[in-house]
Amino acid sequence: MILKNIRLVLGIITLLILTFIFIDFAGLLPAEKIPLAKIQFVPALLMNSFWIVGVLLLLTLLFGRIYCSILCPMGLFQDLTGRVARIFRKKRKYTFSPERRWLRYGTLVAVLGTYVAGWSVLLSVLEPYSAFGRMVTHLLRPIYMVGNNLVAGVFNHFGNYTFYHTEIFLLGASSLIVALLTFLIIGYLAWIYGRTFCNTLCPVGTVLGFVSRFSMFRFKVHEESCNQCGLCARNCKSSCIDSKAETVDNSRCVSCFNCTTVCTKKAIRYEFSWKKSSPSTGGSEEESVASRRRFLTTLGITMLAASSQTWAKGMHLVTNKPWARKSPLSPPGSLSAEHLTIHCTACHLCVAQCPSKILKPSFLEYGVEGMMQPVMDFSHGFCNYDCTKCTEVCPNGALKKLTMDEKHATQMGIVQFIKTNCVVYTDETFCGACSEHCPTQAVSMVPYKGDLTIPFLNTAICVGCGGCEYVCPAKPAKAIYVEGNPVHLKAQKFVDNNKKEVKVDSFGF
Amino acid sequence: MKRRDFLKTAALAGLATTFKLTEGMDLMAQKTAKTALKAGGTDLVAVMGGEPALMFRKAIAELGGIGKYVKKGQKVCVKPNIGWDKTPEMGSNTNPELVAEIVRQCLQAGASEVVVFDHSCDDWRKAYKNSGIEDAAKAAGAKIMPANEVTYYRDIALPKGVKLKTAKVHQAILDCDVWINVPVLKNHEGALMTISMKNHMGIVWDRGFFHRNDLQQCIADICSLQKPAVLHVVDAYRVMKTNGPRGRAVSDVALAKAMFISADIVAVDTAATKFFGQLETMPLESVKHIALAQDLKLGTMDLSKLKVKKIQL
Numbered sequence: 001m002i003l004k005n006i007r008l009v010l011g012i013i014t015l016l017i018l019t020f021i022f023i024d025f026a027g028l029l030p031a032e033k034i035p036l037a038k039i040q041f042v043p044a045l046l047m048n049s050f051w052i053v054g055v056l057l058l059l060t061l062l063f064g065r066i067y068c069s070i071l072c073p074m075g076l077f078q079d080l081t082g083r084v085a086r087i088f089r090k091k092r093k094y095t096f097s098p099e100r101r102w103l104r105y106g107t108l109v110a111v112l113g114t115y116v117a118g119w120s121v122l123l124s125v126l127e128p129y130s131a132f133g134r135m136v137t138h139l140l141r142p143i144y145m146v147g148n149n150l151v152a153g154v155f156n157h158f159g160n161y162t163f164y165h166t167e168i169f170l171l172g173a174s175s176l177i178v179a180l181l182t183f184l185i186i187g188y189l190a191w192i193y194g195r196t197f198c199n200t201l202c203p204v205g206t207v208l209g210f211v212s213r214f215s216m217f218r219f220k221v222h223e224e225s226c227n228q229c230g231l232c233a234r235n236c237k238s239s240c241i242d243s244k245a246e247t248v249d250n251s252r253c254v255s256c257f258n259c260t261t262v263c264t265k266k267a268i269r270y271e272f273s274w275k276k277s278s279p280s281t282g283g284s285e286e287e288s289v290a291s292r293r294r295f296l297t298t299l300g301i302t303m304l305a306a307s308s309q310t311w312a313k314g315m316h317l318v319t320n321k322p323w324a325r326k327s328p329l330s331p332p333g334s335l336s337a338e339h340l341t342i343h344c345t346a347c348h349l350c351v352a353q354c355p356s357k358i359l360k361p362s363f364l365e366y367g368v369e370g371m372m373q374p375v376m377d378f379s380h381g382f383c384n385y386d387c388t389k390c391t392e393v394c395p396n397g398a399l400k401k402l403t404m405d406e407k408h409a410t411q412m413g414i415v416q417f418i419k420t421n422c423v424v425y426t427d428e429t430f431c432g433a434c435s436e437h438c439p440t441q442a443v444s445m446v447p448y449k450g451d452l453t454i455p456f457l458n459t460a461i462c463v464g465c466g467g468c469e470y471v472c473p474a475k476p477a478k479a480i481y482v483e484g485n486p487v488h489l490k491a492q493k494f495v496d497n498n499k500k501e502v503k504v505d506s507f508g509f
Numbered sequence: 510m511k512r513r514d515f516l517k518t519a520a521l522a523g524l525a526t527t528f529k530l531t532e533g534m535d536l537m538a539q540k541t542a543k544t545a546l547k548a549g550g551t552d553l554v555a556v557m558g559g560e561p562a563l564m565f566r567k568a569i570a571e572l573g574g575i576g577k578y579v580k581k582g583q584k585v586c587v588k589p590n591i592g593w594d595k596t597p598e599m600g601s602n603t604n605p606e607l608v609a610e611i612v613r614q615c616l617q618a619g620a621s622e623v624v625v626f627d628h629s630c631d632d633w634r635k636a637y638k639n640s641g642i643e644d645a646a647k648a649a650g651a652k653i654m655p656a657n658e659v660t661y662y663r664d665i666a667l668p669k670g671v672k673l674k675t676a677k678v679h680q681a682i683l684d685c686d687v688w689i690n691v692p693v694l695k696n697h698e699g700a701l702m703t704i705s706m707k708n709h710m711g712i713v714w715d716r717g718f719f720h721r722n723d724l725q726q727c728i729a730d731i732c733s734l735q736k737p738a739v740l741h742v743v744d745a746y747r748v749m750k751t752n753g754p755r756g757r758a759v760s761d762v763a764l765a766k767a768m769f770i771s772a773d774i775v776a777v778d779t780a781a782t783k784f785f786g787q788l789e790t791m792p793l794e795s796v797k798h799i800a801l802a803q804d805l806k807l808g809t810m811d812l813s814k815l816k817v818k819k820i821q822l
Contacts, residue, residue: 436755
């Protein structure tokens, strides 16, 4: 009972905080200081934080899959869904089901195989923390923002500006669809069956399950006290207690302590189990079912990827811009598009936290293998010269933490100027909006006709922030844009040649 | 709050938002502004050599005190330049001490509230914070208003406008009784200078339209709005002489310790441009929007016609 309550409290805290940092468009919580994202299993692995991974594995070896019940937000989301389901279906109960071993390990092998082959997208889709992040970013965050705008509307009307309106826009259709499917599929499974996702598709669940089979503390049914009432099995959201056989499949158990709490006979106990080695086994052979499922999963993912590819081709046909970016603009700290694709699992914490709202999930900019990973988009803003937020919150090390000086010396892309699109050239009127926004004066204005000035580029000092592209008023195609650097380069420091001291002691008129 | 109360409040708010400012109300506001103009003896004050707050106190006293512009019970809007995520030393934004002093004086004159806002270019939350203006203005008793979303703007007509006939203007300007324009003096790579007139681009939503449709003319056009600022206070304490309006290093900025105040927008920008000409070459005629505003009869570039008071501290 105590252990269950501890789990509940810790789980609720994790779920609340992790949910909030993904919806927190106003930056109320300092997400970079909250380590909850950084101790997630896959992010820590990709960050090469072996000590974190080591601690998580050790915890599992000692106490079972408590990670799945306390730290994993996707697991907690499923528990919450189950709780809500119980309100609507009072007589709802769980039943034992055998382990789908082929599906579990098959999926894990597929995830690892595709990842090694350079396709991180399958890992991104199934990795529970990132899948949770996307669900919140794409489904809950817009609702939160709409709510904020309604509240702001009322407050502002009465002259209170504690709340302010915020712009809501579609971050990325593909990620929204993936997030929605994730929500519907995992939500449905959790509503009806419990932790099915964790014990079939989740790669972290499979790895930790392999360890928890042998953990020091495990759940065990004591035959002498058990009257086979089945209460434990009916309350087991992992469907891993076979009350008839009086066995617990500890590889699928997520240590929720529901069984020990409901058992009236104290027949099922969480106890030290290294005295005699008896790894519990569960699951009979259901190979045909498992392989069929695996086939369908693969088919589904292939179809999704293929259809999106066709869609992308269609998209390119309708855009009639005279210029198109050849390489995507990977975010600061990503070092290169390749480094990003290898390390990112598309949790979208950077997308949710970017104060300038310029990070959006990629579609096919990095190829199918890097789908949903963050890419810079200057249609709603530009990268603030003095901001390093995304590099601070990234739990995966996909965006390496940058100091301000490092950020200033990073060239994410290079400015390109199309003179024939520029209003100074076409209309012969003043503009200079690009230069106005340029933090380094990589774009400066030089004499043109009469008093007119026209943009002039010094690409060596360009950081690729996109201020010029965002603000360029030329329509329909902009006159200035940033071409992405596939590998980030070093931006030279601008030469500060304004040292002359001017002294004035009269008004000049 | 009970659900019923909340719904009532929300319904009231909805009802209230359906009321719009009428032309008549606008004209009334304009009249008060005009009367304020006539009463003074001095037309333009130039001050030099002091700290921002002190220079403002001297200058406003010379014009007859803030009470001439702000009446008891009026809602006041103070519009500084908070364009950039830059600290005060960089000279990219209006001096926070100056903004705070103006806010304090308005409240002392009996203003019912003072609202401060700007449509920033950089992320507005960072610009408001790092410019020092949010904190300084709040401490002085002002209310800070966001300007990041189109919902904060309403359409107005600009009958005198040549290129710009309508614009979405921030509600703080439209809903106040009087507003005070507090620009900072900077060079501007696009418009050549940014002073009182260019600072009006921070009261509109769609700046892209300006840049697409003859920037200099649009700047003059927006200044012809029916409710002009009662006073333009040009902060030339730190003057950005190069790489403006954003600036990239402290060396872009000269510590000039000056200030120009007038109700005549053309005159005050003329004076400030001439002052700037001592720091960097800037022929007055090249700053086209000033002459274009004179064509719209918004003021005079001929400073000899005005009663100018120069104060050296």
